[in-house]
Amino acid sequence: LTWATVNGPVISANFPDPAILVTSGGTYAFATNSGNVNIQVATSPDGGVTWELQSGVDALPNVGPWATANSTWAPDVIDRGDGTFVMYYAAWSTSQKTHCVAAATSISAVGPYTPESQAIACQTAGGGAIDPAGFRDTNGTRYIVYKVDGSSLGGGGPCGNANGKYSTPIMLQEMEADGVTPTGEPVQILDRGQYDGPLIEAPALILRNGTYVLFFSSNCYNTDLYDISYATAPSISGPYTKASSPLLITGDDGLTAPGGATPRLGGGFMVFHATVNTNPLTRYMYTATTTWNGTIVNV
Numbered sequence: 001l002t003w004a005t006v007n008g009p010v011i012s013a014n015f016p017d018p019a020i021l022v023t024s025g026g027t028y029a030f031a032t033n034s035g036n037v038n039i040q041v042a043t044s045p046d047g048g049v050t051w052e053l054q055s056g057v058d059a060l061p062n063v064g065p066w067a068t069a070n071s072t073w074a075p076d077v078i079d080r081g082d083g084t085f086v087m088y089y090a091a092w093s094t095s096q097k098t099h100c101v102a103a104a105t106s107i108s109a110v111g112p113y114t115p116e117s118q119a120i121a122c123q124t125a126g127g128g129a130i131d132p133a134g135f136r137d138t139n140g141t142r143y144i145v146y147k148v149d150g151s152s153l154g155g156g157g158p159c160g161n162a163n164g165k166y167s168t169p170i171m172l173q174e175m176e177a178d179g180v181t182p183t184g185e186p187v188q189i190l191d192r193g194q195y196d197g198p199l200i201e202a203p204a205l206i207l208r209n210g211t212y213v214l215f216f217s218s219n220c221y222n223t224d225l226y227d228i229s230y231a232t233a234p235s236i237s238g239p240y241t242k243a244s245s246p247l248l249i250t251g252d253d254g255l256t257a258p259g260g261a262t263p264r265l266g267g268g269f270m271v272f273h274a275t276v277n278t279n280p281l282t283r284y285m286y287t288a289t290t291t292w293n294g295t296i297v298n299v
Contacts, residue, residue: 001213001230001243001247001267001290001291001292001293001295001296001297001298001299004288004289004290004291004298004299005288005289005299006248006252006253006255006286006287006288006299007049007286007287007288008284008285008286008287009274009276009284009285009286010049010050010051010284010285010286010287011029011042011051011053011284011285012284013034013053013284014034014282014283014284015029015031015032015034015040015042015053015273015283015284015285016031016032016034016074016260016273016283017031017032017073017074017075017131017202017260017273018030018031018260018262018271018272018273018285019031019074019075019076019077019133019262019271020048020262020263020264020269020270020271021077021078021079021085021109022047022048022264022265023079023109025109026043026044026045026109027043027044027045027046027047027048028041028042028043028044028077028109028110029041029042029043029044029051029271029285030042030059030075030076030077030087031075031273031285032072032073032074032075033069033070033071033072033073036058036069036070037056037057037058038058038059038060038061038063038069038070038072038091039058039059039060039072039075039087039089039111039113040053040054040057040058040059041053041054041057041058041059041110041111042054042285043110048264048269048271048287049287051285054110057110057111058111058112059075059087059106059110059111059112059113060072060075060087060089060104060111060112060113060115061111061112062112062114062115063089063091063115064091064102064104064115064116064117064118064119065115065117066093066094066095066100066102066117066118066119067091067092067093067094067100067102067115067119068091068092068094069091071091071092071099072089072090072091073089073090073091073099073130073131074089074090074130074131074132074202074260075087075088075089076088076089076132076133076134076204076262077109077134078134078136078142078179079109080178080179083107084105084106084107085105085106085107085108085109085113086103086104086105086134086179086180087103087104087105087106087111087113088101088102088103088120088132088133088134088144089101089102089103089104089132090102090128090129090130090131090132090146091119093119093122093128096122096124096128097124098122098123098124098127098128098129098149098152099122099128099129099130099149099152100119100120100121100122100123100128100129101119101120101121101122101129101130101131101132101144101146102115102116102118102119102120102132103115103116103120103179103180104116105180116180120132120144120173120180120182121146121171121173121182121186123148123149123171126148126149126150126166126167127148127149127150127151127152127153127166127168128148128149128152129146129147129148129149129171130146130147130149130201131146131147131201131202131203132144132145132146133145133146133203133204133205133262134175134179135205135206135207135236137207137236138207140177141174142174142175142176142177142179143172143173143174143175143205143236144172144173144175145170145171145172145173145189145203145204145205145214146170146171146173146203147168147169147170147171147199147200147201147202147203148167148168148169148170148171149168149201150166150167150168150169150199151166151168151198151199153165153166154166155198157198157220158220158222158223159198159199159220159221159222159223160198160199161198161199162198164198167191168191168192168198168199168200168201169188169189169190169191170188170189170190170191170200170203170214170216171186171187171188171189172186172187172188172189172205172236172237173186173187187237189214189233189237189238189240190203190214190216190231190238190240190242192218193242195218196218196219196229197218197219197220197225198219198220199218199219199220200216200217200218200229201216201217201221202215202216202217202259202260202261203215203216204216204261204262204263205236206263206265206266206267208266208267208292208295210234211232211233211234211295212232212233212234212235212236212240213230213231213232213263213267213295213297214230214231214232214233214240215228215229215230215247215261215262215263215270216228216229216230216231217229217259217260217261218246221257221259221260222257222275222278222281223257224250224256224257225250225257226250226257226258226259226275227246227247227248227249227250227257227258227259228246228247228248228249228258228259228261228272229242229243229246229247230242230243230247230297231243232295243296243297247261247290247297247298247299248261248272248288248299252299255274255286256274256275256276257274257275257283258272258273258274258286259272259273259274260272260273260283261288263290267290267292267297268289268290268291268292269287269288269289269290270287270288270290270299271285271286271287272285272286272287272288273285273286274286
């Protein structure tokens with residue numbers, strides 16, 4: 001997998017951790033909270049080439065009775081196929097004092113989404129749960145992947161866990177057909193290695209030519225070491241083998257700290273953010289087309 005072309009910024013506003021949704025009715029992107037908007041929305045009239053931020057539009061005006069507003073991170077949206085869209089997001093739990101991942105539904109892609117009454121997973125002892133993303137396997141089974149946020153527990157450094165004390169695994173959670181109800185226990189499918197710094201995060205899973213491809217980011221989001229990486233597996237539960245080198249790093253195509261990537265289902269196109277200002281931290285959205293050589297991806 002290599003990158004063929006990087007385009008952008010295509011949204012010149014703070015739009016971190018973007019997700020892309022392509023439907024018969026349009027192309028949409030969603031991002032982490034900014035200002036007083038819990039979940040940002042952008043639309044594309046041409047399949048992802050040009051984008052317009054829907055300024056002031058909040059796809060998730062109510063974050064749920066268990067959560068507090070304005071700490072709503074890294075959404076993902078799926079089309080359930082029955083006229084309902086499901087949004088996955090992370091928000092701060094007032095009871096758990098960590099982030100939890102949760103779901104909300106809407107009959108409109110842009111929302112407003114109505115949250116479920118309780119979170120899907122909190123992983124409180126591990127530091128919380130963040131960065132959920134949906135996936136539907138060829139047999140119709142639905143899943144989400146998410147990160148256990150061990151780096152929130154401390155450990156020093158620019159984003160926590162500099163001492164390597166805490167685990168930051170990527171978890172796979174099977175879901176019921178409704179896409180909002182978890183079934184069974186989550187399974188760990190990846191954790192950080194020697195080249196990942198204090199964490200891995202921002203998972204996104206696709207299936208390409210019979211191979212499961214898990215995109216993720218390594219290192220601290222607020223440093224130049226942040227990147228976009230991927231791992232591949234013959235089975236959804238693994239074992240996942242990390243690629244020999246990241247897909248995008250600082251310096252590639254003039255980017256700084258690229259991360260938070262979400263591919264389209266086929267894997268030939270993705271949205272991601274990169275840092276344009278460190279104070280205040282501002283991350284614009286970019287797009288990339290990717291080329292594949294077997295299970296090796298290029299942008």
